[in-house]
Amino acid sequence: MKVELFVPCFMDQLHPDTAMNVVKVLEKAGCVVDYNPEQTCCGQPAFNAGFWDDAKEVGNKFLSDFSEESIIVSPSASCTGMVRNYYTDLFLNTTKHNKCRAVQGNIFELSEFLVNVLQFEYFGAELGARAVYHDSCAGLRECKIKDEPRKLLEQVHGLELVPLKDNTTCCGFGGTFAVKFDAISSAMAQQKVDNALAAGAEVIISTDTSCLMHLQAYIDKMGSPIRTMHLADVLANGWGNV
Numbered sequence: 090m091k092v093e094l095f096v097p098c099f100m101d102q103l104h105p106d107t108a109m110n111v112v113k114v115l116e117k118a119g120c121v122v123d124y125n126p127e128q129t130c131c132g133q134p135a136f137n138a139g140f141w142d143d144a145k146e147v148g149n150k151f152l153s154d155f156s157e158e159s160i161i162v163s164p165s166a167s168c169t170g171m172v173r174n175y176y177t178d179l180f181l182n183t184t185k186h187n188k189c190r191a192v193q194g195n196i197f198e199l200s201e202f203l204v205n206v207l208q209f210e211y212f213g214a215e216l217g218a219r220a221v222y223h224d225s226c227a228g229l230r231e232c233k234i235k236d237e238p239r240k241l242l243e244q245v246h247g248l249e250l251v252p253l254k255d256n257t258t259c260c261g262f263g264g265t266f267a268v269k270f271d272a273i274s275s276a277m278a279q280q281k282v283d284n285a286l287a288a289g290a291e292v293i294i295s296t297d298t299s300c301l302m303h304l305q306a307y308i309d310k311m312g313s314p315i316r317t318m319h320l321a322d323v324l325a326n327g328w329g330n331v
Contacts (some may be wrong), residue, residue, distance in 0.1 A: 090119065090120050090121070090160065090207070091120070091121045091122075091123060091159065091160075091239070092115060092120045092122055092123065092159065092160045092161070092162045093120070093123045093124075093125065093155055093159045093160070093161045093162070094111065094112065094115070094122050094123065094124045094161075094162055094163070094164075095128060095151075095155070095161055095162070095163040095168065095196075095205055096124070096128070096164070097131075097163065097164070097165040097167070097168045097298060097299075098109070098129075098130050098134075099292070099298040099299050099302060100164065100165070100298045100319075103298070103302065104298055104319070105317045105321075107164070107298065107321055107322055108129045108164070109255060110191060110198060110319075110321045110322050110324070110325035111162075111164045111321045112124070113325050114199070114212060114231065114321055114324045114325055115162065115199075116205075117212055117325075118203055118207050118209040118212075119207070119209070120162075120207075121169065125154050125232065127154055127156070128151070128155075129147065129150060129151075129154075129166045129275065130147050130151070131147070131148065131171045131172055132144035132145070132146075132147035132148040132151065132179075132238075133153055133167065133168060133175075134265070135147060135170040136171065136175060136179070137265065138265050141178075141179065144179060145179045145180070148176055148179050148180065149185065150171075151172070152180075152185055152188055152189060152192060155192060157188050157191035157192055157195065158191075158195075159195065160171040160195050160197065160202070160206070161192065161195055161196040161197070162176055162196075162197055162198075162199055162202050163196065163197070163198060163199065164198070164199045164296070164298075164319065164320070164321050165227075165296065165297055165298065165299075166198045166227040166228030166231065166232045166234055166296045167224050167225065167227035167228075167231075167297050167299055168228075169196055169197065169198040169231075169232055170227040170228075170231030170232050171227075172192065172193060172196050173193050173231070173232070174231055176189050176192075176193060177189070177193070180279045196256075198228065198232055198234060198296060199296065199320065200234060200237040200238040200241055200296055200320060200322060201232065201234050201237045203237070203241060203299045204236075204237040204240050205237065209239050210241055210243075210244050210246070211244045212241075212324045212325070212328070213244075213246075213327070213328050214244070214245045214246065214323060214324050214325065214326050214327050214328065215245065215246040215247050215250045215273075215326060215327030215328075216245050216246075216247055216292075216300070216318075216323055216326045216327065217247035218247070218248060218249070218291045218292045219249045219251060219288075219289055219290050219291050219292070220242070220248055220249065220250055220251070220277055220291065220292040220293070220294050221250070221251055221252070221253035221254065221256070221284075221285045221288055221292075221293055221294070221305070221317075222238060222242060222256070222293075222294050222295065223256065223260060223281065223285075223293055223294065223295040223300060223301075224251065224256050224257055224295075225260075225295055225296055225297040225299075225300045226259050226263075226315075227297065228295075228296050228297065229257060233308055234296065238294075238296055238320050241320065241324060242294065242320075242323065245323060245324070245326075246327070248323070251288045251289065251290060252285040253284055253285060253288055253290075254287065254288070255280070255281075255284055257286075258277070258280070258281070259277060259281075260277060260278055260281045260300045260303055260304055261273065261274040261275065261276070261277025261278045261303060262274065262278075262279070262299050262300050262302075262303035274303070275307060278303055278304055278306075278307040279307060279311075281293075281304060282304060282307055282308060282311075282313055282315065286313065286314075286315060288295065290315060291314075291315060291316070292316055292317070292318050293313065293315060293316070293318070294300075294316070294317070294318050294319070294320060294323055295319065295320065296319070296320050298319055301317040301319060304317050305317045
């Protein structure tokens with residue numbers, strides 16, 4: 090199956106190795122991956138901040154950069170949720186309406202694409218660690234993703250996945266929320282990390298780089314004995330560099 094890959098802004102700028110692991114995982118699952126280097130952003134930062142005209146301009150470029158006929162895969166539930174749910178508000182009754190609807194029906198977050206579309210769950214990955222899975226707000230609430238990443242993680246050799254207390258509670262990132270309300274945001278990150286440590290976890294795994302970036306910053310500041318990993322990095326671990 091040929092798929093078009095959309096790489097989120099955070100991943101492109103700060104974690105390009107994770108983006109390369111997404112390609113490896115998709116190819117391992119039998120996909121031919123097409124990456125358009127002209128792609129930029131989905132428009133979510135501007136949209137969430139209330140700048141809808143700017144978000145629409147960025148969204149127009151997104152719709153131009155991707156095909157309505159192809160499956161689009163993104164390693165971010167947040168970006169996927171933006172396109173799938175909020176482009177309707179931006180492009181209703183516009184010349185892009187029909188293409189928008191087609192793209193909305195063809196975009197998938199990585200884990201839901203692997204499990205629900207390809208029905209491919211085993212990658213031969215290995216990670217000797219005790220871990221918790223963090224349900225991002227966008228993944229759980231906007232994309233309705235819960236079981237898919239866990240099914241993939243259950244197939245990782247050596248990985249012990251344990252329950253995380255209050256795992257449906259936000260990590261505190263929320264885009265500009267972390268800037269405008271930094272004290273509240275940091276307290277929410279602390280709660281998430283403390284719960285992971287209480288579970289005896291060595292790793293926090295999620296589908297969203299933005300959440301992981303926020304949590305890792307708190308971990309680094311406090312010197313906590315735990316780290317974060319994107320789902321794609323876990324699935325490519327143990328074979329991706331061979």
